[in-house]
Amino acid sequence: MKDRTLLDPLAALKADQRDIQRLKAVTLNRMHSNSERLTVLEGFGAYKRAVRATSVQSIPHNTLTVVIYNSLVDDFDPNGDITYSTSTGIATINNAGIYIVTAGLAYDNAASNYTRQLIRILKTGTQIAGNEATRHTSVSGINLGVSTIIECDAADTIAADTIQSNVGTTAQNIAISSSCHISIARYH
Numbered sequence: 001m002k003d004r005t006l007l008d009p010l011a012a013l014k015a016d017q018r019d020i021q022r023l024k025a026v027t028l029n030r031m032h033s034n035s036e037r038l039t040v041l042e043g044f045g046a047y048k049r050a051v052r053a054t055s056v057q058s059i060p061h062n063t064l065t066v067v068i069y070n071s072l073v074d075d076f077d078p079n080g081d082i083t084y085s086t087s088t089g090i091a092t093i094n095n096a097g098i099y100i101v102t103a104g105l106a107y108d109n110a111a112s113n114y115t116r117q118l119i120r121i122l123k124t125g126t127q128i129a130g131n132e133a134t135r136h137t138s139v140s141g142i143n144l145g146v147s148t149i150i151e152c153d154a155a156d157t158i159a160a161d162t163i164q165s166n167v168g169t170t171a172q173n174i175a176i177s178s179s180c181h182i183s184i185a186r187y188h
Helices: 009-015
Strands: 025-029 037-041 046-052 057-059 071-076 082-084 091-093 097-107 115-123 126-135 142-152 157-166 172-174 177-186
Touching (some): 046 082, 082 177
Antiparallel strands (some): 025 037, 057 172, 082 091, 097 172, 097 177
């Protein structure tokens, strides 16, 4: 199957009039401690969202590291399309189809001077999409996010990884935050 990486997934969906008619935005109010609002789309066969909920994750200097979103907070998957591991941060696709993936992370500390941070979405170990931020001074925290549409076969895996580098070569922590999440929705 062919991968499709898009900066604006909604623009791609609008281009396919047959499919866009199946999509209707529905806002669900969720009662969490942070009073977050979750938007899902009708017509999706599965939806899973995991967050970094307990303990920070330390990311070594200049080392690609899979982000472990360790708490599954939304799990609508009546056909078993997606299996997500909160211990490895890796989702396994059980049924071929089109999947929309969004990943975000928040670094809770910043090293001095030049700092580079990157988040990528991986399909079976290969980068499909990414986003990078660079800072030249010490500031507290940074948020990164990335989204893509991926055509997957059964047994493909989906994950997000990150790398950070800084002049001091120190590790940095991914925060416990609702902005630190991965969402995977099966469209077809």
